[in-house]
Amino acid sequence: MTTLRTEGLSYGTGEGRHLVNAVDLTAADGETVGLVGPNGSGKTTLLRCVYGTLRPTHGRVLLDGDDLAALPVKARAQRVATVPQDGQAGFELTVGQVVAMGRAPHKRFWEADTAADAALVDDALARVGIAALAPRTFASLSGGERQRALVARALVQQPSLVVLDEPTNHLDIRYQLEILSLIRGLGTTNLLALHDLNLAAYYCDRLYVLKDGAVVASGAPEKVLTAELLREVYGVAAEVSTHPVTGAPTVVYLPEGTHSPILST
Template sequence: MPLQVESLSYATGGRTLVDAVTLHAAAGETVGLVGPNGSGKTTLLRCVYGTLRASAGRVLVDGAELTGAKERARRIATVPQDGQTGFELTVREVVAMGRSPHKRFWEPDTAADERLVTEALARVGVLDLAERAFPGLSGGERQRALVARALVQQPGLLVLDEPTNHLDIRYQLDILTLVRGLGTTNLLALHDLNLAAYFCDRLYVLHGGAVVASGPPADVLTAGLLAEVYGVSADVGVHPATGAPTVTYLPGPETATALSRPAGERKSSTI
């Protein structure tokens, strides 16, 4: 299910947080959003999945704008950074909420629904936590449960905001491998540039709410761009086993130099 974001902006309190962003993800493609804190990644994702209303521009899913909340929930599943339900629900009950867009109000779960929930819990490695209270889980356990909830929603588009937050390295790799293998179109924000380089087909770099570079990871992740956008020195090579770009951060004067320049003097490049 393809995604098209066209000239999307979001402003609040006199500040523009997302500035005329255009991006696309082809059906089945995994596209990453990267950029420093405050660059607009989470705000952009919220506009895509509908919790924020864009000030300008539009979002097309499978060629159409989604108008109703239920229609949007049938097409798009979301995994927030660190979601809480606000209720003392079990993990199984939280994951089962992913079936609600496909059901009438108060319609009970069927045997097929319960099977989907159990399969999703097993796929993300939390089946043994199914009867635990969701608020009592660790951050990593909650994150895996939220991915399971997205799976049972059976979306065409999966939107994930830092899905590897709080996860140890094994589950970071497991979750992103799982997402890549779902067959969905995936749009995800990531801080870890090496994970983004390995798991994403293409990257969009946000800085100050705008796209400053886009393309395949090997084209986007350059030492020059990292110096300009992140204000750090880095060596970017090619990993001999994976063929993906690998970023090694270096101590040095570039960090202090880049951060000392006024924001208006920091040039950005679009690929």
Template sequence: MRVRGLSYTTPEGRPLLEGADLDLRPGETTGLVGPNGSGKTTLLRCVYGTLRPTAGTITVDGADLLAMGPKDRARRVATVPQENRPEFELTVREIVLMGRAPHKRFWEPDSAADGRAADEAMARLGITELAGRAFPSLSGGERQRALVARALLQDPALLVLDEPTNHLDIRYQLEILGLVRELGTTNLLALHDLNLAAYYCDRIHVLHGGRIVAAGPPAEVLTAELLAEVYQVTAEVAVHPRTGAPTITYLPPGLP
């Protein structure tokens, strides 16, 4: 995916995103980080189509994403949104099969091939035993796995995840991000936890005030100076002796 000059201004004239440029390389995981209100979710919503940018271009495999209809876009971009309210009484398998909808005609029934693809996706995400369970009965981590399996059935060029670890305990945070890394898809995700972003992302883009202010490998981007400027915190950044990833320790204000 290639993004150039992406901007979004609200109907009231408030700029939420200004001139964002980013490139996603095939098979890599790219993270968006930044304080609350920095523009992460706005950028993702422009990519997966719930917001129409006021300026800029987005291409996926050379195709103009902004010129596509919803169905064509869904064939290229699969989304796991931030809020997944479990108010519908569908089974996990039915939820996963919804991923085939962009590739089917309206009301076209699921085929045997669709069923096999759903079973394979559930096995890949480790939720085969949950196939008959009602989606609302699942834990947060189980729901996230089901939604990632649904996204895989779209056979997308790009997988977009908005705060995929939100409201999950640390075990499920590590499991979900580990699974996403292992899928082999090209991934774009927004994260709050910088240490998770440093470990699981190949590249990081830092947003601040609606602009991308830094981009590159985690070790180059996540510096004490940048954290002080963007997050207004004092921090120490070291290399973890076992993972080799940058590790951030935040220091309380006033510490000598």
């Protein structure tokens, strides 16, 4: 059982500006929970507070009741894997070596990789569709290939919580669908930020909508994604309907000045 909870989570700058403001969030065991909202709404800052790159100025991040800020770095890394928004292209390591880094939290500093470690790496590379790229340098990959390599590294880490910032960034449509399906099928608790509301609606169990660092709506996608909310949060006109095949809400954006008889269904 792995449950993530944030309690009054805030992160402020030295100028007194709150990038994240009193966020209460829960991701229950095995859930895939999405963060959505416009640029600058605080999604990435919130994720960084969850996985420990930033220390909250107020509030706590709890994993199964344990305050993550109080855990040693290695202990936290054994439980939480991170897929950042943009993988740095400066690695001179091979793709296989980068993915194998996911085993580091489970090993002593001087321990060499074992056959079991190598098998985990091979399996992860195959699952994200880049097994053939293992000998290539990470720096030589395209943005989408780097993103898949970082997802593979997270798989090798064998975490109970996976935190992902725009995991479909740079990916073509096929791999967007495959990566999100893979994430949902891991059996882990997942927290991810997404720009694409239709992908969020289909792949996330629940959504938190952020605006100016605060949660303005939360719940199941069909409850949260309404034409009224999109107008309020994003400043756009849209139609929201239920897709006849997936049953998920589907958002169609309308050009400025367009008037539609359909507000939300």
